[in-house]
Amino acid sequence: MTTNGIFSFARAAFVAAIVATQGIAGTTDAIEAPVLEVTAGQVPDQTFSLSVQDLRDIAVRNIVTSTIWTEGVHEFTGVPLYALLQHLNVTGSTIQAVALNDYAVSIPLSDARTGGAIVAFAIDGQPIPRREKGPLWIIYPFDQSPEYRTETVYSRSIWQLNRLNIIE
Numbered sequence: 001m002t003t004n005g006i007f008s009f010a011r012a013a014f015v016a017a018i019v020a021t022q023g024i025a026g027t028t029d030a031i032e033a034p035v036l037e038v039t040a041g042q043v044p045d046q047t048f049s050l051s052v053q054d055l056r057d058i059a060v061r062n063i064v065t066s067t068i069w070t071e072g073v074h075e076f077t078g079v080p081l082y083a084l085l086q087h088l089n090v091t092g093s094t095i096q097a098v099a100l101n102d103y104a105v106s107i108p109l110s111d112a113r114t115g116g117a118i119v120a121f122a123i124d125g126q127p128i129p130r131r132e133k134g135p136l137w138i139i140y141p142f143d144q145s146p147e148y149r150t151e152t153v154y155s156r157s158i159w160q161l162n163r164l165n166i167i168e
Helices: 003-032 052-058 081-088 151-156
Strands: 034-040 046-051 061-066 073-080 094-099 104-108 118-123 137-139 161-167
Touching: 034 052, 034 081, 046 052, 052 073, 052 081, 052 118, 061 118, 073 081, 073 137, 081 118, 104 151
Parallel strands: 034 161
Antiparallel strands: 034 046, 061 073, 073 118, 094 104, 094 161, 118 137
16 A cells, blocks of 8 residues: 555545544534423413423333324334423413424313323434424324324324423
């Protein structure tokens, strides 16, 4: 091997190491960057900014289900809605869920129950890309019961979620 060949190999290895390190750091940054804001109270006197890692630290639940927006059955991973609200110690009667484009839906607090909706941050083990309804998507266990396969529940399954406002 010539000196130029050794230099090219060493340079390529160095560049690969930098790219790999930046890729790992980028992934960590994405997991730790705030993706969800939760406010509670008449005047938003309680505001929480949460990252995907924060959501994971609260609780993780998987729902295996089909949806009317995707083909086939998928495994959605996220924090149970009830666990999120319980962890933040917020109360109210309605959850206003707001998407990145300011589209909003109202969800009764009764939907935040054991076995109910999750705030999904992964589909089939991968983060949900923004172009694929991510980074967060409220998912119900649609295949579990006919009560979850109604137009009302489908309308509550907001994607590109970035805010929850808890209304008294």
